[in-house]
Amino acid sequence: MLTSDQTLPGLSLKLSASTKAYLKLGACAGLLAAGELLLKIGATAQPDSPMTHWATWIGIAFYVLNFVAWLEALKTIPVGIAFAVQSIVQLMVPISAWLFLHEQISSGRALGILSVFVGVFLAAAPSAVADERL
Amino acid sequence: MTAFTLFLCLFCQVLVVAGNLLLKHAMAGMDGQGRSRVHTGLWLFAGIALFSLWFFLWLDLLSKYELSQLYAFEGLAPVFLxxxxxxxxxxxxxxxxxxxxxxxxxxxxLVAGA
Structure with a gap:
């Protein structure tokens, strides 16, 4: 009885800590994709002076938040796994560009994007090792 | 995409990877892992400088090309690492x-050609 009482709270605490870390990683992906979209909106609306457009500044804020959330998530999640999860952004960005900015994606480009995504996913573990050593 | 644009896309990713590594080392210095303050400050400054250069180059590319085409080049980060x-x-x-x-x-x- 005593052991299970002692183990259970500890276990649930551990689970929630890793769940929190994955939520942060998910937030990173969302912030990064939304940030790119906002920078694109700012750069397209004011090609000569993108810094005068509100979207550019919100994009920058999202980038900074992404950086903070990324560092927080990495306290719990190994870099290799974080890189692998983050590779989904390679798909999120073009899909949101298609959905929200109405960009036309040819079949050739779609195939290329898919190939890059699989490549980044496969290279996540070895590039994380490289990142840790450098 | 022109050859020059392609070069700029590659260069942008070199800046991102180098900037990330510099900031990482600068922050390791701030955690007090035995590096001098001057060293840490230099890394921090260099990292921020590279990211600023990247940012303005990237904005310029974004104003001219589609996001779905440009973003694929972010896939170069693991390659450069x-x-x-x-x-x-x-x-x-x-x-x-x-x-x-x-x-x-x-x-x-494929993406550069399409």
């Missing part, structure tokens, strides 16, 4: 890494 570890530290790239690099390279050729 592995290449740096190989060139600087002599780290071997495992088969998994080579397959990844090939897929990223082939994908980018």
């Amino acid at each position: 592995m290449a740096s570890a190989w060139l600087i530290l002599g780290e071997k790239v495992p088969l998994r890494g080579w397959i990844g690099v090939s897929l990223i390279g082939a994908g980018l050729m």
